[in-house]
Amino acid sequence: MGFFSVFLFLILCSFEKAIIALAATSPEPHLPPHTTHTVEVNSLLPATTCTPSTKGHTNNKASILEVVHKHGPCSIFHKSSKTSTTKTDDKYHAQILKQDEARVNSIHSRLNYRIHDPFTQSAASTTLPAKSGLPLGSANYFVTVGLGTPAKQLSLEFDTGSDLTWTQCRPCLRSCYTQSEPIFDPSLSSSYKNLSCSSATCTQLSSAGIPHRCSSASSSCLYGIRYGDGSFSIGDFAKEKLTLTSTDVFEGFLFGCGQDNEGLFYGTAAPPVISPSATEEAPLTASSSPSSPRYPKESRRLGLAGIKVGGSQLSIAPSVFSSSGTIIDSGTVITRLPAKAYAALRGAFREAMKNYTLTKSFSLLDTCYNFSGYETVSYPKIAFMFGDGLTVDSDATGIFYVVSSSQVCLAFAGNKDDSDIGIIGNVQQKRLEVVYDVAGQKVGFAPASCP
Incomplete structure (x- = not known):
C-alpha cells in the first residue's frame, strides 16, 4: 500500500502564546540562566486571538497543510467564551x-x-457503558x-x-x-x-x-x-x-x-487522520543527518537514549530506554517515560524549581505549581538525547500543561510498567518542526518559528 510524497512536515504551533520575557520579579533561578526558560506567566495561558502561521507559505519546495489545535483560537471548534478559570475548566482538563x-x-x-x-465485540451488541455527558x-x-x-x-x-x-x-x-x-x-x-x-x-x-x-x-x-x-x-x-x-x-x-x-468521539469528522507511515512498514528513527544510523524495525521506534534537565544529563542507565523503546505520537498529549526515567526527571525538575511552591496533583500529573502570584517564572530547560548524538530541546511552551495559573503542571508522566513503550506526546512537539522521511525511514527535528 502506497502513501504520498517524500517528506511530511508537521509543526504543532502552540495555542498558547510563546512570549519570552526577562524580568526581575521572579525568584532567582536555581540553575545558570542559559539552562533555564524565563517567561511571563500570562504567556503560558491559552491565547484568545488567532494568529495563523505563515511559515513556509512562500517556499516553492514544499506545500503547506495547516495543522491547528482543536480548541485553540484558530479552530472552528473554539469557544471564545471559554476564557475564565472555573470548576468546569477543571473537569474539561480532567476529561482530556x-x-x-x-x-x-x-x-x-x-x-x-x-x-x-x-x-466480534460489536456483533453481539451495540450498547456501550454510560459515559460522562460533558462535551x-x-x-x-x-x-x-x-x-x-x-x-x-x-x-x-x-x-x-x-x-x-x-x-x-x-x-x-x-x-x-x-x-x-x-x-x-x-x-x-x-x-x-x-x-x-x-x-x-x-x-x-x-x-x-x-x-x-x-x-x-x-x-x-x-x-x-x-x-x-x-x-x-x-x-x-x-x-x-x-x-x-x-x-x-x-x-x-x-x-x-x-x-x-x-464511543468517545466528538466534534471532528474522525479521530485519526493521516499518519505519515500509515501504509508503510518502515521504522522511523531520530536523525540529524542522512548518515545517522538506523534502528531496528520494532513498532517504528525512536532511539531515545537520555534526558537533560537544566543542561545536565540525568543519571539514567541506557537500558532503561532501550528495553522499552520510544515512539513519537501527535495524538498523545502527555509524554510518557519509563518509570525510572520519569522519577529521575521529576526529581531534577523539582530540585531546580524549589523556589516555587508545589500544589496538588492533577489527574496523572503529579508535579504542579501555583504561579498565580508571579508575573514571570523561571524553569529548567528539558532536552531529549538520541543515540546518534542528536539533542532536541523542548520549547518553553512544551514543558508545562496548564490547567490554570494556579495549577501549572510538568507535562510528563511515568509508565506503570518499565516494559511499556515510551511516547513523545504533542506537548513536547510544540513549536518543533517534525519531518517524517518515510522513504529514508527517519524522523528529523528543527526549531519552528510559528507564532
Missing part, C-alpha cells in the same frame, strides 16, 4: 487527560498484542482536507500514532456520532470505490493488529479498529481522491468509510 490515558493504554495494548477485535475535550490537532470528487472539506485529527485513516460515512448503516460538519456521502463522489475483499490490498489490511473482514452482502473489504477506551469504528475499506492543497491531489487514497462508529 482521562482520554489521553485511554489512548496510551490502547497503544500499549496494541504493541503488546492484547487488543480486542471490534468485529469531550481534546488537546490534539487537526487538519482540513478535501475528500472525494467534488471534494468535500473535512476536519480530521492529525494522528501520527494510528495506522488507519477513517471518517464517518453515510448512510451510517448502524451508528454515527454527532459531528459538526456534514458526514461524508460516498454516493455523491465520482471517485469513490470500495475495495474487493479478494484484492491484495485488502488481504494485507491489519489495523492495530485486527485483520480485515469481508462483507457477506457485497464481498467488499471491511476494516475494524478499536481504541483503549472501548470506542470503535467499523466500515468499508475504500479508495478515494484526497486533496490536501490545490497542487497536492492524490488519487486512490486508502481510507476507512465508517458505518458503525461508537
